[in-house]
Amino acid sequence: MITYQPYLNKEFAMSLSTQDVEKVARLARLAMTPAEIETARSQLSGIFGLIEEMQAVDTKGIAPMSHAQDVAQRLREDKVTETNQREAFQAIAPQVEGGLYLVPQVIE
Amino acid sequence: MTWEIVIGLEVHTQLSTNTKIFSGASTAFGAEPNTQADAVSLALPGVLPVLNKGAVERAIKFGLATGAHIAPRSVFARKNYFYPDLPKGYQISQFDLPVVGQGSLTIQVEPLSGNAKPYEKTVRITRAHLEEDAGKSVHGESQGVTGVDLNRAGTPLLEIVSEPDMCSAAEAVAYAKALHTLVRWIGICDGNMQEGSFRCDVNVSVRKPGQPLGTRREIKNLNSFKFMQQAIDYEVQWQIDTIENGGKVQQATILFNPDTGETRAMRSKEDAHDYRYFPDPDLLPLEISEEWKERVRATLPELPQTKQARYVNQLGLSAYDASILTSSREMADFFEITVHSFMSQVLSDMNTSAARPADPIVAKSCANWIIGEVGAQLNRDGLDMSQCPITALQLGGMLMRIADGTISNSGAKEVFRTMWAEGGDADAIIEAKGLKQVSDSGAIEAIVDGVMAANADKVAEYRSGKDKLFGFFVGAAMKASQGKANPAQLNEVLKKKLAA
Structure with missing residues (x-):
């Protein structure tokens, strides 16, 4: 079984850099000032400290959990239950045209 | 200098459910923009995904049909990226615990060139996982803006990932076609490629025999088998030329332009593939019991490969005829009903002197007419088997009249033409047109x-x-x-x- 690689791995947990925070912020599309980046760096480093402590616990032989509740997913019957509410939804959209939601131009 | 080609496919099949994978909004194709985009599809705050049983059932069917392991417990994960047609900022997919594990598909390959003979090959399927489709971006409607239609957002997809087992465009196309036949056959996907129900991403690399795998480039979103072949041929030549001219292939996502027949790299940012998967806390693990699996297994029809083998071994048809007759379930059903009605006519027409023909003769005659005359007429009229104007019972009835000597082969062709154009049963047409042979x-x-x-x-x-x-x-x-x-x-x- 493949296990999840924590995005910020142990090696730099203790030395979380400004660049690390900037990269995570960029991936999350967050604009941050240098002061905010410093605050986040210090708080995230604190969290990694906690994780470090938890990793000291011996978890050999314990199956990893993917959810805090140990129950299985309930399933829905494949029946249409939703109706067209476009008008209501589009009333709160910043910009619409011809039924489409408009966003600043995306080029790929 | 010889090069080895290495190809693997990722195929996105839209599952033929009535509703989306995580909400009760309709998935019907062609609706007015955003009329099927409910709160979940729009990712409004506070909504929760609830998994569609029909989507899971279809994934199980696929797994069973490819001899794959069905995970008793699988997990949904978030794949994070930003694009306007994905309003949540992540796609719900599966990562390390997919619903369908390793399976395989045996394909018949028709080499594209030379006198090479058709051959059989088994392609390993790495995994198949459930995920949601994204919406659609509409460019160029107005200056400076992109339109977003979220009707498609949340449509269930089964992404089927193969091992890099194919080593020519012919093999890749044969695999894609076999997969296309299979998903329609077991009724999990309508296979409509124009509407995007079946989309292929093709990973291509080249290497010298015995060398480790070369760097691959991924051709995205091919929606026709013809384009797939053209794109692979072009891409392989491009990679070989690049390496032979001293260059290096860079891993990239590329697009095929059908107008120029060329591939080109998409503009991609360096961290475009940093998806930061993690288990979706909104969804609990999906559990599939043995009992559910067996209930689904009981609904599976006889699979194309099994039918093919039966046609060859029991009915004495050639491998070629058998593969054409099993190219779709409609085709196979038509063939089997034709054979059956032919035989039952033989048994019921006790007043004819015709001896009961042996199965292989009946089968061969039915196969010839279906592949030959019926196939040719369908092509001419641009129809597929499901739109065939004559029924298998009508054809079987007519073949019986050839077998018992009532009509000659040339008479049969006239009966067939009339049947096709105007309908009616063979006996009535023979009577009306005076086509009865004189056998007295x-x-x-x-x-x-x-x-x-x-x-x-x-x-x-x-x-x-x-x-x-x-x-x-x-x-x-x-x-x-x-x-x-x-x-x-x-x-x-x-x-x-x-x-x-």
């Missing part, structure tokens, strides 16, 4: 006597050794019978009387 030996003898009497000089020539005149007598007698004489009988009577 007395009548045939009378016709032959007449022809011989009218051509006494030719009879004398024939008897003095001019054998070639036999054809003349056949033609004249056939004409005298207005084309209705049973040809075999006519030949026999002529031979006997001319020799006398």
Whole structure:
């Protein structure tokens, strides 16, 4: 079984850099000032400290959990239950045209 | 210098559910923009995904049909990226615990060039996982803006990932076609490629024999088998040229342009593939019991490969005929009903003198007519099997009338044309058009006597050794019978009387 690689791995947990925070912020599309980046760096480093402590616990032989509740997913019957509410939804959209939601131009 | 080509496919199949994977909004194609985009599809705050049982059932079907392991417990994960057609900022997919594990698909490959013979190959399927489709971006409607239609957002997809087991465009196309046949066959996907129900991403790399795998480039979103072949051919040549000219292939996502027949790299940012997967806390693990799996197994039809083998081994058809007859479930059903109605007619027509033909003869005759005449007419009229204007029962009824001698092969062709254009049963058409063969030996003898009497000089020539005149007598007698004489009988009577 493949296990999840924590995005910020142990090696730099203790030395979380400004660049690390900037990269995570960029991936999350967050604009941050240098002061905010410093605050986040210090708080995230604190969290990694906690994780470090938890990793000291011996978890050999314990199956990893993917959810805090140990129950299985309930399933829905494949029946249409939703109706067209476009008008209501589009009333709160910043910009619409011809039924489409408009966003600043995306080029790929 | 020889190069080895290495190809793997990722195929996105839209599952044929009524509703989306995580909400009760309709998935019907072609609706007005955003009329099927509910709160979950729009990612409004506070909504929760609830998994569609129908989507899971279809994934199980696929797993069973490819001999794969069905995970008793699988997990949904978030794949994070930003694009306007994905309003949540992440796609719900599966990562390390997919619903369907390793399976395989056996394909028939028709080499594209030379005299190479068709061959069979088994392609390993790495995994298949459930995920949601994104919406659609509409460019160029107005200056400076992109339109977003979220009707498609949340449509269930089964992404089927193969091992890099294919080593030519022909093999990749054969695999994609076999997969396309299979998903329609088991009824999990409508296979409509124009509407995007079946989309292929093709990973291509080249290497020298014995060397480690080369760097791959991924051709995205191919929606026709023809384009797939063209794109692979172009891409392989491009990679070989690049390496032979001293360059290096860089891993990239590329697009195929059908107008130019070329591939080009998409603009991509360096961290475009940093998806930061993690388990979705909104969804609990999906559990599939043995009992559910077995219930689904009981609904599976006989699979194309099994049918193919049966047609070859029991009905004595060629591998080629068997593969064409199993190219779709409609085709196979048509064939089997034709054979069946042919046989049941034989059994019920106790007043005919026809002996019961052996199964292989019936099967071969049905196969010939379906692949030949029916196939050709469908092509000409641009129809597929499900739109065929004649039914298998009608065709079977007509074939029976050939077998029992009521009509000749040429008469049958006329019956077939009439049936196709105007409908009706073979017996009614034969009656209305007077196509019934004359098989009464007395009548045939009378016709032959007449022809011989009218051509006494030719009879004398024939008897003095001019054998070639036999054809003349056949033609004249056939004409005298207005084309209705049973040809075999006519030949026999002529031979006997001319020799006398």
